[in-house]
Amino acid sequence: MMHKQDGILLESGTNELEIVEFEMGGNRYGINVIKVKEIILPTPITFIPHAHPSIEGIIQLRGEVLPVIDMEKVMGLPKTLGKNDGKYIVAAFNKQEVVFHVHEVSQIHRVSWDQIEKPSDLYSNGSSQVIGVIKRENDMLLLLDFEKIVLEINPDSGIRVEEVKKLGPRERSDKRILIAEDSPLLRKLLNDTLTEAGYANLEFFENGKDALNYLENLVSLGKNVTKEVQLVITDIEMPQMDGHHFTKRIRENKDLAVLPVIIFSSLITNELKHKGMSVGADDQVSKPEIAELVLKMDNYIL
Secondary structure (H helix, E strand, O other): OEOOOOHHHHOOOOEEEEEEEEEEOOOEEEEHHHHHEEEOOOOOOOOOOEEEEEEEEEEEEOOEEEEEEHHHOOOOOOOOOOOOOOEEEEEEEEEEEEEEEOEEEEEEEEEEEHHHHOOOOOOOOOOOEEEEEEEEOOOOEEEHHHHHHHHOOHHHHHOOHHHHHOOOOOOOOOOOOEOOOHHHHHHHHHHHHHOOOOOOOOEEEEEHHEEEEEHHHHHHHHOOHHOOOOOEEEEOOOOOOOHHHHHHHHHOOOOOOOOEEEEEEOOOOOOHHHHHHOOOOOEEEEEEHHHHHHHHHHHHHH
């Protein structure tokens, strides 16, 4: 059994992350260590009738009942794992806990986000679970979109436009919002829900690096940044530049430092909020709490 130690958490804003490497079907994959609570040997599973095909069942772990996700099924691999084979990755994000059943867990790597490449559209269409590629000497490590995997199993766990509709009719379209979010699925959901919330003037970027370049370019052109952009919303996990480093760079630039920044991420927990605070985020909201995000936006720009 491997428990995540507090000491493994990196200093905020370094644009680095630590990845737990695991194996599936001869390939190597990664999950952000911040999402991993522990790695354990398989324990007895209770089968759930009529559950999603990717759900093996549920387990009880220290009083908590957790779903077990069959990663062979998720990834379209032939069935080779028995119930007592492989390893369980116990993960927590998006205010939920789940267990991923994988073939093997090997080691932890420290990498920089700028080493992580976005997968090419040629081999990664909208249905792909791969959000990043780390090239190594002899092979590649693929970062998977675990939020998307869980969302496809349980759509109600994601951002829901119904939550915003409860806020009633709103008009905010003159306010320009810059959003850094690497997931195409999340960009679409954010576009739909924020437009419903009255925020129709949205500028999306796939990572913090592109978003920062855009803001710095406004400065170099002599523009008044606060007239061009009224608010920045950023995810944390993004190839090239993560949200913590992006926020830190905004705060270090005297022409950008005045911009309000809200971090909207699956990694916002009471234990990790200090990381966003240390880089100067004005606020932090956990996905998928879209109504909470909208109310925070109202506070900063109305």
